[in-house]
Amino acid sequence: MSARSRERFGIGAVVRRTGLSAPNIRVWEKRYGAVVPQRTETNRRRYSAEDVERLVLMKRLTARGHAISNIATLSRKQLEARLAKESAAEPPERIRTTAEHRLLAAGAGTASLAGENSIFDAASVVRYDDLDAALADPEPPSVDLVVIETDTLFPETIPAVRELVKRAGTVRSILIYRFTTTKTATALARAIEGLTLLRAPVSDRQLQRECLVQLSAPEPGEPALPMDESAPIPERLYARDQLGRLSRISTTVECECPQHLAGLLQGLCAFEKYSRECEDRNPQDARLHAFLHRTTAGVRRTMEEALQHVVIAEGIELD
Numbered sequence: 001m002s003a004r005s006r007e008r009f010g011i012g013a014v015v016r017r018t019g020l021s022a023p024n025i026r027v028w029e030k031r032y033g034a035v036v037p038q039r040t041e042t043n044r045r046r047y048s049a050e051d052v053e054r055l056v057l058m059k060r061l062t063a064r065g066h067a068i069s070n071i072a073t074l075s076r077k078q079l080e081a082r083l084a085k086e087s088a089a090e091p092p093e094r095i096r097t098t099a100e101h102r103l104l105a106a107g108a109g110t111a112s113l114a115g116e117n118s119i120f121d122a123a124s125v126v127r128y129d130d131l132d133a134a135l136a137d138p139e140p141p142s143v144d145l146v147v148i149e150t151d152t153l154f155p156e157t158i159p160a161v162r163e164l165v166k167r168a169g170t171v172r173s174i175l176i177y178r179f180t181t182t183k184t185a186t187a188l189a190r191a192i193e194g195l196t197l198l199r200a201p202v203s204d205r206q207l208q209r210e211c212l213v214q215l216s217a218p219e220p221g222e223p224a225l226p227m228d229e230s231a232p233i234p235e236r237l238y239a240r241d242q243l244g245r246l247s248r249i250s251t252t253v254e255c256e257c258p259q260h261l262a263g264l265l266q267g268l269c270a271f272e273k274y275s276r277e278c279e280d281r282n283p284q285d286a287r288l289h290a291f292l293h294r295t296t297a298g299v300r301r302t303m304e305e306a307l308q309h310v311v312i313a314e315g316i317e318l319d
Contacts (some may be wrong), residue, residue, distance in 0.1 A: 013313060107131065161188065
């Protein structure tokens, strides 16, 4: 058996490789039998390279108008043949977007942002050979997003990146790196607000998609909307025993986010209960504790939704 045939991917990795959403993949799997992933001892899905290739082909065909119910059971060769036949009769597809945003890109790995197949208008991307070249420009342009690619990260990289982001007048930045220490990466993420760290290799399509995500997200530090005190307290999405089970998931899994989020939610639920009880027991501070109760419940619901997203992406079954 070849190494490739033994390779297995979690649903999060499949999402990144195919561009499909996790719920989309699960529907195609359960309802149409498009793929049949293996299961681990903790009931997590593991997809083969063949599964990933099939999903990519089916996504491209459904984008051309094919119903998933008509192609889900076709073999990979049949899917490839159908796609090749249709592609031969169509002009090459090219994604275009209007130049709504400006980007500063530094490093060889950012070349695709202004390339022929980029989703960004070439005129809206200002490119430099590397970080030093960008810093050497006495008047770098004001942009909406800074994208930097470098092979290595050292402590002295932190002030350089921070200076470039500051001079570009943005609060959004992406840094692609190959080698660094955990300590340096953590320090960099803490030092620069709005920074997203990506470890190379990063495909051209993945980088372009990450740029779109950054440009569509609210700015870091953007004030939240005022709280509506008349709105009902949101009900809990997870029972106590479910959070307990999630917090004890084996740490041998690739992603520990379920455990971390479950632990945070357990603390939030406990404080929500505490503030609600204080609201009743302490009339003098009732308004303060009512505020704390409502605020904690709102944060708890947000974190529950985040956990829900991770549970789906990781293929974790709670029922």
